[in-house]
Amino acid sequence: MAKKLISVTVNGRVQEKAVEPRTLLIHFLREELNLTGAHIGCETSHCGACTVDIDGQSIKSCTHLAVQCEGSEVLTVEGLAQAGVLHAVQEGLWGGLGGTATAGS
Numbered sequence: 881m882a883k884k885l886i887s888v889t890v891n892g893r894v895q896e897k898a899v900e901p902r903t904l905l906i907h908f909l910r911e912e913l914n915l916t917g918a919h920i921g922c923e924t925s926h927c928g929a930c931t932v933d934i935d936g937q938s939i940k941s942c943t944h945l946a947v948q949c950e951g952s953e954v955l956t957v958e959g960l961a962q963a964g965v966l967h968a969v970q971e972g973l974w975g976g977l978g979g980t981a982t983a984g985s
């Protein structure tokens with residue numbers, strides 16, 4: 881299948897990539913951009929492990945195609961830190977799991 885060039889701003893950085901039209905956003909983030917903070921859980925839109933923000937709206941990235949994000953701004957958990965300081969969500973993930981959470985797992 882022919883790939884489509886998309887331009888998406890992810891965590892403040894413009895990303896231009898050629899993707900297959902069927903590529904789910906979660907796979908685009910994890911496999912193309914190596915942003916593994918959003919996880920693949922159920923892939924049926926029930927668990928929320930894949931949640932990211934698109935243009936300020938929380939969505940489940942297992943239900944969106946990467947091509948649907950053309951021109952959008954995507955924010956993942958990796959993009960929440962500001963000036964090197966972890967966001968409360970990041971702190972919660974780290975502290976709530978007893979320091980055993982590993983980014984990229």
Ligand code: FES
Nearest residue numbers: 921922923928942
């Ligand atoms: S992977 Fe469970 S809601 Fe997306």
